[in-house]
Amino acid sequence: MKTVLSGIQPSGLLTIGNYIGAMKNFVALQEDYNSYFMVVDLHAITVAQEPAALREASESVAALYLAAGLDPVKANIFLQSHVPQHAELGWIMTTLAAMGELERMTQFKDKSEGKDSVGAGLFVYPALMAADILLYNADLVPVGDDQKQHLELTRDLAGRFNHRFGDYFTVPEPFIPKVGARIMSLDDGTKKMSKSNPNVGSFIALLDPPDVIRKKLSRATTDSGREVMYDPQNKPEISNLMSIYSQFSGLSLDEITAKYEGQMYGGFKKELAEVVVAGLEPLQQRYRDIRESGEVHQVLRQGAENAQAVAEKTLIAVKERMGFLPAQ
Numbered sequence: 001m002k003t004v005l006s007g008i009q010p011s012g013l014l015t016i017g018n019y020i021g022a023m024k025n026f027v028a029l030q031e032d033y034n035s036y037f038m039v040v041d042l043h044a045i046t047v048a049q050e051p052a053a054l055r056e057a058s059e060s061v062a063a064l065y066l067a068a069g070l071d072p073v074k075a076n077i078f079l080q081s082h083v084p085q086h087a088e089l090g091w092i093m094t095t096l097a098a099m100g101e102l103e104r105m106t107q108f109k110d111k112s113e114g115k116d117s118v119g120a121g122l123f124v125y126p127a128l129m130a131a132d133i134l135l136y137n138a139d140l141v142p143v144g145d146d147q148k149q150h151l152e153l154t155r156d157l158a159g160r161f162n163h164r165f166g167d168y169f170t171v172p173e174p175f176i177p178k179v180g181a182r183i184m185s186l187d188d189g190t191k192k193m194s195k196s197n198p199n200v201g202s203f204i205a206l207l208d209p210p211d212v213i214r215k216k217l218s219r220a221t222t223d224s225g226r227e228v229m230y231d232p233q234n235k236p237e238i239s240n241l242m243s244i245y246s247q248f249s250g251l252s253l254d255e256i257t258a259k260y261e262g263q264m265y266g267g268f269k270k271e272l273a274e275v276v277v278a279g280l281e282p283l284q285q286r287y288r289d290i291r292e293s294g295e296v297h298q299v300l301r302q303g304a305e306n307a308q309a310v311a312e313k314t315l316i317a318v319k320e321r322m323g324f325l326p327a328q
């Protein structure tokens with residue numbers, strides 16, 4: 001059976017971008033793959049986190065995984081920091097990566113732009129991400145479009161290791177959805193929807209109450225013109241709303257175009273809000289039940305135990321190949 005792995009950072013509120021670009025696919029893929037889905041808390045601390053907020057967000061993301069439909073019987077669900085092998089292989093991957101490669105990462109450029117002081121962790125972050133994936137020899141990594149470049153670096157690092165120390169790592173493939181790989185901000189159709197955007201009106205959080213979702217969508221900016229038509233180049237904002245509609249309703253873009261032919265944006269946006277509210281309501285209900293039950297802790301304990309067993313085997317093999325003297 002092939003292996004799938006992915007992770008989401010516990011930093012801020014998860015958005016429908018995280019859901020459509022990543023989490024929804026985790027749920028589908030767990031059926032056919034040996035699955036590892038992490039809450040990547042070691043990645044989150046590459047920017048400063050309040051300890052209490054990090055704790056809460058970590059538990060919340062794990063609960064959202066379950067609420068979205070990840071099944072701990074089918075998938076290993078765990079916190080990255082509960083499996084110390086991530087940090088250790090992360091260091092090894094850092095030594096295989098070149099400064100120039102890391103400097104080319106657009107996410108690093110975006111996150112460091114205009115800052116007086118940029119954490120070194122933010123810079124070496126893609127090496128840790130490579131370690132996350134390679135520890136389990138993952139074949140497939142479901143992510144949104146913004147992680148594509150990090151995946152390419154992971155593939156390069158795997159190849160470099162294999163070349164220097166003998167074939168060992170599986171070179172992973174990205175799994176990027178055709179529709180919804182890049183959900184855009186509601187206030188600007190040229191920017192990615194992001195949980196770290198200070199304007200909360202720019203994103204829909206998975207836990208936003210129905211009225212907040214309705215308000216945010218009614219205020220979402222739309223392109224000039226009036227036709228509900230999918231044309232990401234010329235009409236990025238309405239096209240983005242159509243992608244969201246498609247993901248929550250199961251209708252294709254063509255079906256949505258036909259349904260709203262001759263209608264104005266206003267009616268479309270109102271119905272979109274109802275589609276999103278109806279799509280998120282069951283997830284939100286399950287989330288509340290899961291948080292109340294406290295079952296997350298047991299799931300994370302079991303997930304980490306399973307993950308550690310695999311990760312430790314990889315690390316031993318990697319260190320042996322590299323020439324580390326084994327402890328006797």
Ligand code: TYM
Pocket residue numbers: 005006007008009010017018019020021022023040043128129132133141142143144145146147150180181182183184192193194
């Ligand atoms: P993160 O936490 O920023 O985002 C989690 C996932 O959500 C996707 N995503 C989006 N997809 C579509 N539209 C959007 N607006 C949008 N915003 C976010 C991301 O592409 C991602 O798939 N580096 C990763 C976390 C990570 C990881 C890994 C992923 C760490 N180790 C190993 C895969 C495998 C990140 O920061 O994702």
